[in-house]
Amino acid sequence: MSTATASVAGGRPTRVRRPASRHTLTKGSALGLGVNMIWFSLLVLIPLTAVVWTAGEDGFGTFTDALTNKQTFNALKLTVLSSLGVTAVNIVMGTIIAWVLVRDRFPGKKLIDLVIDIPFAMPTIVAGLVLLSLYGAESPLGLEWNNTRKAVFLALAFVTVPFVVRTVQPVLEEMDTDVEDAAASLGASRATTFRRIVLPTLAPAIFAGATLSFARAISEYGSLVLLSGNLPNRTEVASVRVYSSIEGGNPQSAAAVATILLLIALVAIVVFDLIQRRLARRG
Amino acid sequence: MASSQSTVVGVGSPALKWVLRLLVVGYLFFLVGWPSALIVRRTFEGGTQAFTDALGDPDVTHALQLSATIALFAVVINLLFGVGMSLLLVRYEFPGKRVLSALIDLPLAVSPIVVGLALILVYNPRYGWFGQTLDAHGIQVIFAKPGMIMATTFVALPLVIREVVPVLEDMGNDQEQAANSLGANAWQTFWRITLPGIKWAVVYGVVLSMARSLGEFGAVKVVAGNISGETTTAPVLVQQKYQNFEQQTAYAVSFMLVAAAVVCLIIVALLRPKDEKKGGATATAALKKENP
Numbered sequence: 001m002s003t004a005t006a007s008v009a010g011g012r013p014t015r016v017r018r019p020a021s022r023h024t025l026t027k028g029s030a031l032g033l034g035v036n037m038i039w040f041s042l043l044v045l046i047p048l049t050a051v052v053w054t055a056g057e058d059g060f061g062t063f064t065d066a067l068t069n070k071q072t073f074n075a076l077k078l079t080v081l082s083s084l085g086v087t088a089v090n091i092v093m094g095t096i097i098a099w100v101l102v103r104d105r106f107p108g109k110k111l112i113d114l115v116i117d118i119p120f121a122m123p124t125i126v127a128g129l130v131l132l133s134l135y136g137a138e139s140p141l142g143l144e145w146n147n148t149r150k151a152v153f154l155a156l157a158f159v160t161v162p163f164v165v166r167t168v169q170p171v172l173e174e175m176d177t178d179v180e181d182a183a184a185s186l187g188a189s190r191a192t193t194f195r196r197i198v199l200p201t202l203a204p205a206i207f208a209g210a211t212l213s214f215a216r217a218i219s220e221y222g223s224l225v226l227l228s229g230n231l232p233n234r235t236e237v238a239s240v241r242v243y244s245s246i247e248g249g250n251p252q253s254a255a256a257v258a259t260i261l262l263l264i265a266l267v268a269i270v271v272f273d274l275i276q277r278r279l280a281r282r283g
Numbered sequence: 284m285a286s287s288q289s290t291v292v293g294v295g296s297p298a299l300k301w302v303l304r305l306l307v308v309g310y311l312f313f314l315v316g317w318p319s320a321l322i323v324r325r326t327f328e329g330g331t332q333a334f335t336d337a338l339g340d341p342d343v344t345h346a347l348q349l350s351a352t353i354a355l356f357a358v359v360i361n362l363l364f365g366v367g368m369s370l371l372l373v374r375y376e377f378p379g380k381r382v383l384s385a386l387i388d389l390p391l392a393v394s395p396i397v398v399g400l401a402l403i404l405v406y407n408p409r410y411g412w413f414g415q416t417l418d419a420h421g422i423q424v425i426f427a428k429p430g431m432i433m434a435t436t437f438v439a440l441p442l443v444i445r446e447v448v449p450v451l452e453d454m455g456n457d458q459e460q461a462a463n464s465l466g467a468n469a470w471q472t473f474w475r476i477t478l479p480g481i482k483w484a485v486v487y488g489v490v491l492s493m494a495r496s497l498g499e500f501g502a503v504k505v506v507a508g509n510i511s512g513e514t515t516t517a518p519v520l521v522q523q524k525y526q527n528f529e530q531q532t533a534y535a536v537s538f539m540l541v542a543a544a545v546v547c548l549i550i551v552a553l554l555r556p557k558d559e560k561k562g563g564a565t566a567t568a569a570l571k572k573e574n575p
Contacts, residue, residue: 023374023375023376024375024376024377025375025376025377026469028469029370029371029375032367032370032371033371033375033377035367036364036367036368036371037383039364040364040368040386040387043433043436043437043440044386044389044390044437044440045386046405046412047398047401047402047404047405047406047437048389048393048401050401050404050405050412051397051400051401051404054404093306093307093310096303096306096307097307097310097311099303100303100304100307104300104303104304106304108308112307112308112311115311115315115316115319116311116315117548118315118319119315120494121494121541121544121545121548122498122541122544123497123498123499123500123518123521123537123540123541123544124395124498124500124501124518125498125500125518125519125521125522125537126498126518126521126537126540126541129322129521129525129533129534129537130318130319130321130322131318133318133321133322133325134313134317134318134321135318140321154314157314158314158315161311161314161315190296190299212391215391215392216391218394219392219393219394219395219396219397220394221394221395221396221500221501222395222500222501222518225500225522226522226525226526238394239394239395239396239397239501240396242394242396242397242400243396243501243504243505246396246399246400246403246505251400251403251404251410254400255400255404258394258396258397258400258401261394261397262392262393262397265392265393269392
């Protein structure tokens with residue numbers, strides 16, 4: 001009964017997705033919200049708070065210790081630089097792949113569509129195994145990139161393949177080619193059309209995908225375990241560093257590195273959003 | 284006429300077209316296609332022998348069972364939580380809603396290792412915030428199944444919600460209001476109106492969660508500790524077997540894990556009605572178009 005009154009109160013004639021049409025909480029839904037929030041807090045909010053809390057318990061000392069530790073610093077540096085590199089590759093390759101999938105037509109296109117989803121369906125540890133087969137010791141190409149920084153880059157590129165493609169693809173599908181035709185008929189070159197018309201439209205999707213792929217890359221662990229060898233100062237990434245601190249019975253320094261990782265992810269989200277807004281405005 | 288012209292503009296010159304095609308095919312072939320094909324070939328090098336051997340190994344069967352159990356629990360929890368949370372986020376107004384909706388995506392940006400660390404800091408029996416009390420009551424979370432289920436639930440948490448929310452928004456609540464005004468109670472409205480509308484989004488979210496849960500490695504490894512055998516899940520076993528030079532077994536278990544995920548995805552692709560394909564994606568795109 002109470003739901004009915006709430007909906008009648010909100011049900012005005014021109015109600016197309018306006019907040020007013022939504023119900024305020026009823027008794028039942030308030031209970032539901034409470035239960036959901038308790039679970040969400042117990043599972044996500046309180047544990048993540050515990051990480052930041054544990055790291056900051058003794059002031060900034062834990063952070064300076066973590067950052068002045070050469071091995072930790074190198075791990076963070078490698079993680080951030082490779083993630084940035086992989087994200088740049090994804091921005092370019094992901095957009096091109098989406099472009100080819102939407103605008104081009106050739107036999108075998110379906111297969112490409114399928115291949116892109118493989119990294120999503122694959123457990124991360126298996127991703128490492130898979131890459132070892134071509135780039136490891138028994139490589140048919142004789143590459144033997146395992147235990148090198150190239151392997152770190154490869155693993156990150158592998159697990160982040162779908163992000164930009166899958167965010168750009170639907171936007172490209174929805175996009176009208178009329179505007180491009182108009183630009184072309186008015187004498188704009190292909191490059192200009194792409195830069196002034198296509199890119200600004202795609203920018204939000206590209207950077208949404210880039211943000212996801214960066215966040216995924218800096219936090220990657222599973223695919224690197226077998227592939228990168230986790231050599232201190234050479235191929236050890238931040239997640240591996242956190243793991244060895246936990247195993248070594250030093251949760252506080254693990255929490256410090258984890259907090260730094262969370263901060264980097266946060267900064268990245270803000271920066272990518274700013275770039276995206278700037279690009280989108282250029283249209 | 285207009286359409287043929289637009290494809291010309293859309294694709295670019297033939298030379299550029301070929302360069303782009305080659306670039307895409309080459310990149311995906313070397314990064315994903317070839318390595319994946321190689322691993323499948325190596326798995327089946329001795330026919331199905333690797334599988335017979337693997338399934339005869341009690342460690343393997345135990346790990347597979349454990350992974351399946353944990354994934355099942357995690358998926359059910361995320362299904363209930365996900366649908367409930369989506370309804371609350373889309374259909375109701377309450378203070379802090381925007382913050383909550385942003386926080387829901389948080390697990391996607393957190394490293395699996397950090398997820399494990401976070402749970403350990405709270406539920407560890409020795410120094411955990413709640414862990415000590417729970418331990419005093421004989422409840423063990425870390426180094427046991429509850430912790431592993433929590434870790435798996437954590438990493439897969441946003442998947443159902445991300446699929447369901449756009450569809451719920453797209454659907455609007457006209458029909459629900461109609462049902463209400465005709466005297467249906469909240470429960471009837473949910474079963475008869477809301478659920479059929481979001482059915483495919485829920486199924487897709489569940490399948491994605493299933494795939495993610497079966498394969499979770501880092502977070503589970505941290506909370507499971509090194510208690511040999513008892514808490515070893517299938518992905519962790521893959522690592523152990525590979526490092527023990529039992530590569531064929533590692534390949535066989537990997538293949539089974541990937542096959543399970545792929546079968547789930549294929550079933551959904553087949554079940555899903557044609558016009559609702561990519562429901563989530565197009566719905567979001569449509570929404571973006573509607574109010575940019």
